[in-house]
Amino acid sequence: MRFSNSFLDEIRDRVSISAVVGRRVTWDRKKSNVSRGDYWACCPFHGEKSPSFHCEDRKGRYHCFGCGVSGDHFRFLTDLEGLNFPEAVQQIADMAGIAMPQPDPQAEKREKERTTLLDVMELATGFFQEQLQSAVGAKARAYLRDRGLTGRTIETFRLGYAPESRNALKEFLAGKEVPKDQIEACGLVRHGEGIAVSYDYFRDRIMFPILSSREKVIAFGGRAMAPDAMAKYMNSPETELFHKGQVLYNFTRARRAAQAGPGKTEATIIAVEGYMDVIALNQAGVENAVAPLGTALTENQLDLLWKISPLPVLCFDGDGAGLRAASRAADLALPFLKPGRSVRFALLPDGKDPDDLVKQDGRAPFDRVMADAKPLAEMIWQREAASANFDTPEKRAELEARLKQIVSVIADENVRRHYQQDIRDRLNGFFSPAPRGGGNDRRQGFQRGSGGRPGQNGPPQGPRAAARGMGISDRLSQSGLVRGYRDLPALRESVLALTIVNHPQLLLEEYDEIAAIDFENRELQRFWGAMLPAAATAGVNLSPAYLVQRLSAEGFDVLLKALDQQVRNARLWTATEAAAMEDAREGYRQALSLHKRTKALRVQKSELERAIADATEASDADEIEALLKALYEVQLEILRMENQEAIIDGFGVLSGRVKGAAVSHG
Numbered sequence: 301m302r303f304s305n306s307f308l309d310e311i312r313d314r315v316s317i318s319a320v321v322g323r324r325v326t327w328d329r330k331k332s333n334v335s336r337g338d339y340w341a342c343c344p345f346h347g348e349k350s351p352s353f354h355c356e357d358r359k360g361r362y363h364c365f366g367c368g369v370s371g372d373h374f375r376f377l378t379d380l381e382g383l384n385f386p387e388a389v390q391q392i393a394d395m396a397g398i399a400m401p402q403p404d405p406q407a408e409k410r411e412k413e414r415t416t417l418l419d420v421m422e423l424a425t426g427f428f429q430e431q432l433q434s435a436v437g438a439k440a441r442a443y444l445r446d447r448g449l450t451g452r453t454i455e456t457f458r459l460g461y462a463p464e465s466r467n468a469l470k471e472f473l474a475g476k477e478v479p480k481d482q483i484e485a486c487g488l489v490r491h492g493e494g495i496a497v498s499y500d501y502f503r504d505r506i507m508f509p510i511l512s513s514r515e516k517v518i519a520f521g522g523r524a525m526a527p528d529a530m531a532k533y534m535n536s537p538e539t540e541l542f543h544k545g546q547v548l549y550n551f552t553r554a555r556r557a558a559q560a561g562p563g564k565t566e567a568t569i570i571a572v573e574g575y576m577d578v579i580a581l582n583q584a585g586v587e588n589a590v591a592p593l594g595t596a597l598t599e600n601q602l603d604l605l606w607k608i609s610p611l612p613v614l615c616f617d618g619d620g621a622g623l624r625a626a627s628r629a630a631d632l633a634l635p636f637l638k639p640g641r642s643v644r645f646a647l648l649p650d651g652k653d654p655d656d657l658v659k660q661d662g663r664a665p666f667d668r669v670m671a672d673a674k675p676l677a678e679m680i681w682q683r684e685a686a687s688a689n690f691d692t693p694e695k696r697a698e699l700e701a702r703l704k705q706i707v708s709v710i711a712d713e714n715v716r717r718h719y720q721q722d723i724r725d726r727l728n729g730f731f732s733p734a735p736r737g738g739g740n741d742r743r744q745g746f747q748r749g750s751g752g753r754p755g756q757n758g759p760p761q762g763p764r765a766a767a768r769g770m771g772i773s774d775r776l777s778q779s780g781l782v783r784g785y786r787d788l789p790a791l792r793e794s795v796l797a798l799t800i801v802n803h804p805q806l807l808l809e810e811y812d813e814i815a816a817i818d819f820e821n822r823e824l825q826r827f828w829g830a831m832l833p834a835a836a837t838a839g840v841n842l843s844p845a846y847l848v849q850r851l852s853a854e855g856f857d858v859l860l861k862a863l864d865q866q867v868r869n870a871r872l873w874t875a876t877e878a879a880a881m882e883d884a885r886e887g888y889r890q891a892l893s894l895h896k897r898t899k900a901l902r903v904q905k906s907e908l909e910r911a912i913a914d915a916t917e918a919s920d921a922d923e924i925e926a927l928l929k930a931l932y933e934v935q936l937e938i939l940r941m942e943n944q945e946a947i948i949d950g951f952g953v954l955s956g957r958v959k960g961a962a963v964s965h966g
Contacts, residue, residue: 303389305514307401311389312373314396316357320373324380325353335640335910344380345369358608417541420478420486421517427472428460428507437461439525440506447576448659453583457508462522464504487519487537505534508549508575510542510593515552518542521575521593533574535593545598548590550578555608557587569608570670571597572615573625577654584658586666597629602636610641613673618650630679635709644673664833671825677722680706685730700727789821792898794863795875795891797824800831801851801860802844802877803884807835817892818899823859830854844877898938905934
């Protein structure tokens, strides 16, 4: 029996591959990451003592790095258990709770017709590509060139041109002996009641092929070349192949990019607004971007994003239309939130789109926007609490009631409870009495883009905040040693950043490693995104003074002063400009080692917490006890490292300093 692709896709989507494989293997707890659907085990196809068999839910694939076997749900059962393909399909369909399809001659006929339609769409794609490179496509080529697209990008996305003719495509396909009904079924011509003779659907437009998850052309988007065209962008009509609300432009290519690459711990996917945004970002090196097809994001499209990443980033223009689109997307996502599954929002500068950001300065400005992406809870809060007056109890009560109503649609009980708690915390901070000594009444609202919770001038107070503990930067800030900057980075991060600014020669020695430093502090992420391009374009002018001047011009002067004061108060003089190069280099290496170790410990802590949750659900008392002991040891180590303020110890002979002495510039 032949199964339709849609049926096979449905049962694959409903049953994770780890559920199929997990009945035949024992997952390795240390290497597996359950929350990300990433599993390791000893290979069931060959004998081994250490796990080299990898299974990934998001890809729906397994692969053994020892013997080389790989495949999907069905291949696993046919290869390991000797089932034939229909038997493997039956077994997985039973797991999915889906009835096997009955033999249906009509369904088989439709599947064959569908395959034929895909062949027609491929012919149309080739025709549009040829037209773009011909004499009639000169105007379209000039437009794409003016937009900054390279020939390689045009070829990668298979861009084409539909001539300004009513019959060019129709006659081409007829010449290939494609029947009239198939041309119509593909949505390539306008036909039907009131149209005596069908004519080409797309005319005088740059053509963007839209691919299915199997990378087959199923539709087109067309960008009008004529300025007076009724619609600037136009998509194919709904067909047997194409349902607009269930497809994302560039989905398959972005999925590969999001999950590929050594050392990646989490897939990321970015949803932008249009075809050209996706293509411009791809050319700039951001290959994990997709776009809905000219409409607001749908539930099906959001589900596609979640299949790639538990925390996709939705990127919108910073104008009024973009903010309204972000608001609609926030409301769309709320009912479907689950533990570990949400969305973030990146808002572009007003009047800019991704294409504008990357065209002149490459991907760095866009990366800075991504680093500032806001969580869903923050977007909801800012939308409801911004630009309003809450000077009466009734208005404050109205805000509270509205927020409670908004989060009540969250279906998952645990997530809903935490959102309700988040609302209470925010409201308490927003409406708490203003500190004595002046300042605006925080009940008057807050300025958009202020960062953090509106109306709060300091860290949240109370038992919940105290329970989170205090790191080095918290203690330094609250002790009064560092003034004028609210969110200080961890001391080790400050040392890393300031050492490179004061000793940029290190960039020439270890650029790849330095460029890859992953800061936890969001402001330092933005700072790093500005510093690296500044250093790269400095040439012979590369010096501490040059970097400070460039960074100050981009608004980082307050941060630079805060970092400098922080390391001086901690007496970590190897990060200052006065340190000899050898001392600065050694101090940087020690700080980087500490940074990597701290991040590794935090990852280990998160994994242990997830494992404890799994063991608790399985009521495995012995496993819980062992995991709690390991977690305690990791937490002690994290605490020890957080208290290790003297990161650099025993250096300074070449700079003429005494170890531990404070630095001062005369």
